[in-house]
Amino acid sequence: MSVQRADSNRLHPHKFTLWVAIGSIIMMFAALTSAYIVRHAQQNWLEFEMPKVFWYSTVVIIISSITIHLSLKAFRARERLRYRMLLGITALLGVLFAILQGFGFYDLYSRGIQIIGDGSNPSASFLGIITGLHVVHVLGGVVALLIFFIRAYSTRIKTYDSTPQEILSVYWHFVDILWIYLFIFFHLAG
Amino acid sequence: MSLFFTIAVVVLIFLIIFQIAKAAEYVAVLKGEQKSNRQQNKINAFLMISFLVLGLIGVYWSNELFYSKTVMPIGAASDHGEKYDQMFTWTIIITGIVFFVTQILLFWFAYRYQHNDNRKVYFFPHNNTLELIWTVVPAIALTVLVVIGLRNWFAMTSAAPKNAMEVEVVGKQFGWLYRYPGRDHKFGQTFYRVIDDGANNPLGQIWRDSAALNLHADPANFDDVMPTTLYLVKNRPVKMIINSRDVVHDVGLIHFRMKMDAVPGIPTTIWFTPTLTTKEMQEKTGNPNFQYEITCDQMCGNGHYSMRGVIVVVTQAEFDAWLSQQKPNYYAAFPEKDPANKVQVATPPTNPNTGDTSRLRGTSGNPVGNSPNLK
Amino acid sequence: MSNEAILQTGVGGAHTAGVHEEHHEHHHHETFITKYIFSQDHKMIAKQFLITGMVWAVIGGAMSLLFRWQLGYPNEPLPMWVQDILGKWWVKDGHITPEAYYALVTTHGTVLIFFVLTAGLSGTFANLLIPLQVGARDMASPLMNMLSYWFFFTASIVMLSSMFVETGPFSGGWTAYPPLSALGDASPGSKTGMDLWLIAMALFVVSQLLAGLNYISTVLNMRTKGMSMTRLPLTIWGLFFTAILGVLSFPVLFSGFILLIFDRNFGTSFYLSDIFISGVGPLPHEGGSPILYQHLFWFLGHPEVYIIILPAMGIVSEIMSINARKPIFGYMAMVGSLFAIAVLSFLVWAHHMFVSGLNPFLGSIFVLLTLLIAVPSAIKVFNWLTTLWRGNIRFTPAMLFAIGFVSIFISGGLTGIFLGNSALDIHLHDTYFVIAHFHLVMGVAAMFGMFAGVYHWYPKMYGRYMNNTLAYIHFWLTMIGAYLIFWPMHYQGFAGMPRRYYDYTPWVSFDHFEGLNRFMSTVAIIVFSVQILFLFNFFYSIWKGRKVRTQNPWGANTLEWTTPIKPGHGNWTGEIPEVHRWPYDYGKDNREFIPQTTPVGADENIH
Ligand code: HEM
Ligand SMILES: [Cu+2]
Numbered sequence A: 001m002s003v004q005r006a007d008s009n010r011l012h013p014h015k016f017t018l019w020v021a022i023g024s025i026i027m028m029f030a031a032l033t034s035a036y037i038v039r040h041a042q043q044n045w046l047e048f049e050m051p052k053v054f055w056y057s058t059v060v061i062i063i064s065s066i067t068i069h070l071s072l073k074a075f076r077a078r079e080r081l082r083y084r085m086l087l088g089i090t091a092l093l094g095v096l097f098a099i100l101q102g103f104g105f106y107d108l109y110s111r112g113i114q115i116i117g118d119g120s121n122p123s124a125s126f127l128g129i130i131t132g133l134h135v136v137h138v139l140g141g142v143v144a145l146l147i148f149f150i151r152a153y154s155t156r157i158k159t160y161d162s163t164p165q166e167i168l169s170v171y172w173h174f175v176d177i178l179w180i181y182l183f184i185f186f187h188l189a190g
Numbered sequence B: 001m002s003l004f005f006t007i008a009v010v011v012l013i014f015l016i017i018f019q020i021a022k023a024a025e026y027v028a029v030l031k032g033e034q035k036s037n038r039q040q041n042k043i044n045a046f047l048m049i050s051f052l053v054l055g056l057i058g059v060y061w062s063n064e065l066f067y068s069k070t071v072m073p074i075g076a077a078s079d080h081g082e083k084y085d086q087m088f089t090w091t092i093i094i095t096g097i098v099f100f101v102t103q104i105l106l107f108w109f110a111y112r113y114q115h116n117d118n119r120k121v122y123f124f125p126h127n128n129t130l131e132l133i134w135t136v137v138p139a140i141a142l143t144v145l146v147v148i149g150l151r152n153w154f155a156m157t158s159a160a161p162k163n164a165m166e167v168e169v170v171g172k173q174f175g176w177l178y179r180y181p182g183r184d185h186k187f188g189q190t191f192y193r194v195i196d197d198g199a200n201n202p203l204g205q206i207w208r209d210s211a212a213l214n215l216h217a218d219p220a221n222f223d224d225v226m227p228t229t230l231y232l233v234k235n236r237p238v239k240m241i242i243n244s245r246d247v248v249h250d251v252g253l254i255h256f257r258m259k260m261d262a263v264p265g266i267p268t269t270i271w272f273t274p275t276l277t278t279k280e281m282q283e284k285t286g287n288p289n290f291q292y293e294i295t296c297d298q299m300c301g302n303g304h305y306s307m308r309g310v311i312v313v314v315t316q317a318e319f320d321a322w323l324s325q326q327k328p329n330y331y332a333a334f335p336e337k338d339p340a341n342k343v344q345v346a347t348p349p350t351n352p353n354t355g356d357t358s359r360l361r362g363t364s365g366n367p368v369g370n371s372p373n374l375k
Numbered sequence C: 001m002s003n004e005a006i007l008q009t010g011v012g013g014a015h016t017a018g019v020h021e022e023h024h025e026h027h028h029h030e031t032f033i034t035k036y037i038f039s040q041d042h043k044m045i046a047k048q049f050l051i052t053g054m055v056w057a058v059i060g061g062a063m064s065l066l067f068r069w070q071l072g073y074p075n076e077p078l079p080m081w082v083q084d085i086l087g088k089w090w091v092k093d094g095h096i097t098p099e100a101y102y103a104l105v106t107t108h109g110t111v112l113i114f115f116v117l118t119a120g121l122s123g124t125f126a127n128l129l130i131p132l133q134v135g136a137r138d139m140a141s142p143l144m145n146m147l148s149y150w151f152f153f154t155a156s157i158v159m160l161s162s163m164f165v166e167t168g169p170f171s172g173g174w175t176a177y178p179p180l181s182a183l184g185d186a187s188p189g190s191k192t193g194m195d196l197w198l199i200a201m202a203l204f205v206v207s208q209l210l211a212g213l214n215y216i217s218t219v220l221n222m223r224t225k226g227m228s229m230t231r232l233p234l235t236i237w238g239l240f241f242t243a244i245l246g247v248l249s250f251p252v253l254f255s256g257f258i259l260l261i262f263d264r265n266f267g268t269s270f271y272l273s274d275i276f277i278s279g280v281g282p283l284p285h286e287g288g289s290p291i292l293y294q295h296l297f298w299f300l301g302h303p304e305v306y307i308i309i310l311p312a313m314g315i316v317s318e319i320m321s322i323n324a325r326k327p328i329f330g331y332m333a334m335v336g337s338l339f340a341i342a343v344l345s346f347l348v349w350a351h352h353m354f355v356s357g358l359n360p361f362l363g364s365i366f367v368l369l370t371l372l373i374a375v376p377s378a379i380k381v382f383n384w385l386t387t388l389w390r391g392n393i394r395f396t397p398a399m400l401f402a403i404g405f406v407s408i409f410i411s412g413g414l415t416g417i418f419l420g421n422s423a424l425d426i427h428l429h430d431t432y433f434v435i436a437h438f439h440l441v442m443g444v445a446a447m448f449g450m451f452a453g454v455y456h457w458y459p460k461m462y463g464r465y466m467n468n469t470l471a472y473i474h475f476w477l478t479m480i481g482a483y484l485i486f487w488p489m490h491y492q493g494f495a496g497m498p499r500r501y502y503d504y505t506p507w508v509s510f511d512h513f514e515g516l517n518r519f520m521s522t523v524a525i526i527v528f529s530v531q532i533l534f535l536f537n538f539f540y541s542i543w544k545g546r547k548v549r550t551q552n553p554w555g556a557n558t559l560e561w562t563t564p565i566k567p568g569h570g571n572w573t574g575e576i577p578e579v580h581r582w583p584y585d586y587g588k589d590n591r592e593f594i595p596q597t598t599p600v601g602a603d604e605n606i607h
């Protein structure tokens, strides 16, 4: 059975699905950040300094974007080892990012700024929940990376179609940009 | 027993309907599908036009039956309400025309263009002029309504006039609390952490210093009164400051055509001018039991339906007499501060809460419900 | 699909399968489980959505009878057998308790809006029709499609289980406004019941997102040759915009729920401030705003009502054209108005909050935008009327429901104009007028769309017809009943009668509606039993209905009628047909209908 398409240079359906999903995720963060702005405009808003470690996590995730880009290039060039290695590095950087965000939370905690519980202020709670949700999206990407990584060991290679890799890297760049947006947002609005 | 009987009847009806339906299907096969389709089509077309006719009669009839039961024929009892009623009439007229025209066309077309072997359908996929007409005409009609509506909206939500009397209305599960500012025309400050129902402080009026909470007693509180019925003055604007102690409630004033949510932590306000006293309304409606009721219009828990409040509209003179009998809540909480208790007065002290509300309580027989289960 | 495809499902939508189109050879062996339960065939998933939706409709409908009994017969105890079924938590002294009343109202609303009219309606018809009418073998991702159903199913189970917890199901209304929904101390239903409600809704959101992603990419990417966007049937357009609305608005609801969950369980103060609960004391929360939740909720909530109605509009347009034997009038205007509605529906949410203390100026903007949305709705109505004009109408059961839809939609839509005008909304907000408005325009109308769709596509789903006579009885009694129940409610609204009251007898202002309440409740019971007739017809006909013997029983133009009478997985046995024209060539050039697959004749002017 062949799939007939009117024109063959249409976007691959799965890639397209990813773009729609990205739209959906954007709506979620847009909702949260607008709620943040609305709440910020009211009184009783705790001002505090963002954890310094967020700068490091920003650098880490930007590097990981570069590594995944390189891995895609390696895949296209059929350099399997390089591809696998870069994939692994990206996954590690993703994990590192999550750990650094954790340090950020710990930093807040040690300064007595509570994200949850009695005495928590919405400004910290928002920061915690928004960055927390972002980390969840990063970790989702890490899981996908690991699956690709493991599959890259498999010897039966059926296809050199790079669509799956492209989809993964689009997603990864997206969570990267999302973080940069959030980072700038918190600095401007916070 | 009656249960089995009912079930038996229902099952029987179902069986009969089913048998008829099955039989109709067999007949259709015998008669030939075309012929029976034609017949069914005729019946349904006839039902369409009958539905239209009966429906129009029904619309008229239900209006006869129910319109008099609404608050519309009595007329509004506030200045905003009068504007409201006018606008309501205009909207009914405009939407009513659209309603009748479209419904009649719909069912008439259904009847008129029922299947007929000889009819040639008119291939009519689009027509720009027509489509433009029914984009523009509704747009104009709606613009008219919006203009009327927004003028009223801004009038109703404008700032209260300077001479407006101020009252505070606070919702809680499940009842209303009212507060007047007293002689100084100033509400004392409140803080929700010092609320204490047992100690006669349901609003958390700050009348004691508290170092722990960093509070200072607010003398403006000492003369604030908290009656159990809300008294308003005819022809005097009133500004309500609306608040909630726990969850979202809503102050609904159907005869004044006003409504506003009570949101914990975020006070809201409305203002209006009552134009008819309770007595006048009782005469106007011919109902000696008539009362202005406050409804709660926001789901607030299992006792939501019992959040009934009562408003009495009186003349200024009656109001002044009533207010002078109200005792500040402060004295209820601190009886020793009450001058009435220091100086022996010949007349027995009036209970601040009965005033002349007795008249009003007596007529309805329903106390302001505080318990979720009135049964 | 193979295991590989399962592995390829990354997280967060990172879909990676690249190859599965190339190996579409028919399934080697289908077991009962892969065919009927974990099926990836869009047609089977459609049936799963439909039947689950029907189960919920019965449960939700039965709930409404219980609370209507309380309103209609406040002095008469419930029948003994009902009391026995419900048990002690629900019934005291022969009446349902206030807790039970509010639990029932809440669950009825939640279940009908989300499980029946969202999942049951668009889940059924998007799954059934999108691949069949655009000419695709299946959805872009059959696996996600299957997952979407199973998330919905799990959500159903969780929701159902909340009926049995000790503190009762959630009872704060389907909109779940905090602080009520956030504080177990404020209402017993906000304890475990609310936890389960939130879990169910979160699962439901996931289900809708998976489904929506799939619908959108199928419509945009998997159309057969010649099927340009302007040749899509209006059903597909309706479903397509529905999916877009869902994908963009459900995440916002999800955000709102996340903040609510944190307020409930982790002591944050997003929605809570200055609260004193009688019997408990002051709460520590400070600085939150309950209004924030309302904004987040209605940002979904309003699009949600269009998520419900757009598929019904599409179905009605299609069925109306087929059975009037005449093209739909103003195809482009129909698509355009769907588009306008979809865009505007994101810009009107605050009309649910006119009396929440909203800034009056902001309110006026929302008045403008809200009344603007009435214009595309008006266009649609007039186009439907013109479609009937000079047609040659066959009153199939589906057509009856389509006509009924238009009538009901007009009645309910016009009352929207009252509510959208903020000054008029003041008196009508949260009264029975609103109940009448949305039950007509959304509840009954969407139900009618669903019935129309079921009667019309039943032959495609099961290869048999439903019984016509039963269908006619079903239609007429439902139509009459719907008006009898909801028309008088407008008057209760004019009287200012608030919704969600357990008992009106203590109220001087509403006491005199007792007779009317009894009447409406009685009609509701009758209309509900008429629906049993439909259910019976539906299930009976699966096995015993008259068999379909022709490929195209309604003489329709769209592609689904070019498949075999009972299509297998993959839909067409040979090549997917090519499309040459729009789907509404009825009565053109003296030909009764010209299917989309017919090439355009040399002397024919193409539309
Ligand atoms: C003609 C266009 C419409 C306008 C101007 C309109 C306007 C409104 C307004 C202003 C409200 C809020 C009323 C209040 O709570 O005071 C409302 C409620 C509602 N509308 Fe509409 N509406 C329209 C069409 C629709 C349609 C097509 C649907 C559904 C398919 C719908 C479903 C609802 C629902 C479900 C509610 C009640 C929500 C609740 O409070 O529980 N409306 N409408
Ligand atoms: Cu309430």
Ligand SMILES: [Cu+2]
Binding pocket: C301, C302, C305, C348, C349, C351, C352
């Ligand atoms: Cu809305």
